[in-house]
Structures are given as C-alpha cells and as structure tokens.
Amino acid sequence: MKIRPLIGVAIAASLALAACGGSNSASDTTMPTAAEGIDLAAAGCPATVGIQTDWFPEAEHGNLYNLVGPGYTLDAKALTVTGDLVSGGKTTGVKVQVRAGGPAIGYGRPIAAMYEKPEEILLGFVGTDEAVSQSTAKPSMAVAAPFNINPQIIMWDPTNNPGVKTIADLKEPGVKVRYFQDADYMKYLIQSGQLDAKQTDDTYDGSPAAFIASGGKDAQQGFGTAEPYAY
Numbered sequence: 001m002k003i004r005p006l007i008g009v010a011i012a013a014s015l016a017l018a019a020c021g022g023s024n025s026a027s028d029t030t031m032p033t034a035a036e037g038i039d040l041a042a043a044g045c046p047a048t049v050g051i052q053t054d055w056f057p058e059a060e061h062g063n064l065y066n067l068v069g070p071g072y073t074l075d076a077k078a079l080t081v082t083g084d085l086v087s088g089g090k091t092t093g094v095k096v097q098v099r100a101g102g103p104a105i106g107y108g109r110p111i112a113a114m115y116e117k118p119e120e121i122l123l124g125f126v127g128t129d130e131a132v133s134q135s136t137a138k139p140s141m142a143v144a145a146p147f148n149i150n151p152q153i154i155m156w157d158p159t160n161n162p163g164v165k166t167i168a169d170l171k172e173p174g175v176k177v178r179y180f181q182d183a184d185y186m187k188y189l190i191q192s193g194q195l196d197a198k199q200t201d202d203t204y205d206g207s208p209a210a211f212i213a214s215g216g217k218d219a220q221q222g223f224g225t226a227e228p229y230a231y
Helices: 059-065 110-116 128-133 184-191 209-213
Strands: 009-014 048-052 073-075 080-087 090-099 123-127 140-144 152-155 219-223
Touching (some): 048 110, 123 128, 123 140, 128 184
Parallel strands (some): 048 123
Antiparallel strands (some): 009 140, 073 080
8 A cells, every 4th residue: 555645646856955876785687788878967967866655666656667777786675776767778877766665664755755865865756735735844846747647545345335426425424534644635635524533544554454354344545556456
C-alpha cells in the first residue's frame, strides 16, 4: 500500500535543494553501457539525481526505473538502485538513484526525506494535498505528474455496503474508513463533511489483515491498480 494522497501525485523538487550527490555500496548486475546522448552535467544537473519514492518498487514507479540505464548498482541495505540516467536509450552525463520509500524510510513522507538529506535527494513523490499542507514548513515545487489519473482510492465491499456509491455515502451508516496516519487527503474529507472524524481509523500499515478481519465491512485506503486485484 501507499501513502499517496487522493488529490494528486506529483514528483516535486524542494525549493531549498540545489544539488545532491552520494555514493552507494553494492551489488551485482553489470550490462553493456548505453550510447552517449545529451550532457545534463553541462546543463547544471547534479552528478547523481536522487529520487525518493513513497513505497517499495512497484509498477506505479516504472517510469522512474526506466530512467536507469544498464550496468546499474543495487544496494540491498539502503534499498536503492543507481545507474546512468538515460533518455531514449542514451546516457545523459549524470547518474540517477531511485530510492525505495515506505518501510525503507520509516514510513515517513518523501518530502521529509528530501529535507533531511538534501545532498542526496533532489526529487521526491509529493501529493498536491501534501504540498499545500507542507507549503510553509517544507515548501516544494511540482515538476512532473507521473499519472493522468491518480490511482489512490477508498475501497469497500459492495455486498456488505450495498447503498454506498461514493465516499460521502460511507458517512451516514458510519462505515469505518482505515487509512495511513497523517494522510492529508483524509483531513480534507473530514473538514469538507464527506466523512465524520469518529468513523476514521489511521492505523492502516499496508497490510490486508484488518480489512479481511472485518469481513469486508470496513472501507480502506488503496490503489485502484493494486488492492482490488490482490485482496
């Protein structure tokens, strides 16, 4: 599961960051190098473009891993992959490092990791709602939106909740809605009156256990591209 908010997901560059660099210990996989292309180093890009994701490597991060060229290095301890940053199959003169999130960063926010390690992380997954809520303490600038439609959902079993067609429909019957702690989109749903604070439960940790234990009576945060198929 993910911490990504409902309103929108973007890769954001912290306004406070200028450049980053870093080293990686690590392992295997050596393949032929890509052909040379444009020179991003000459354009002022850092030697290694660090990108902090919000969860384990997954299909939704595929666009980032496609930036990593052959001959990459895996760091199983830090949960990173580093290699030449390629565009159109050609190297760009700099490296890219894609960093796992979720448990790899203590379930913290990517934007927090960006500020904690500005010398290593240039970009990170930051939702629009999070960018707004953190605009004073940790301002960020959106530079790309990896999805046309954000896959973040609130899901429920229609058999157990036959009258529920929208998120707001969960309010009247008081259906429990489980989500990740500190999710900004949930504050919006509560403050806009779509949900009642007393029916929300911020103990979700990415495991399906609680949803299954409820027998499908609860609603829960998820990704439309993942949980409905996995549960």
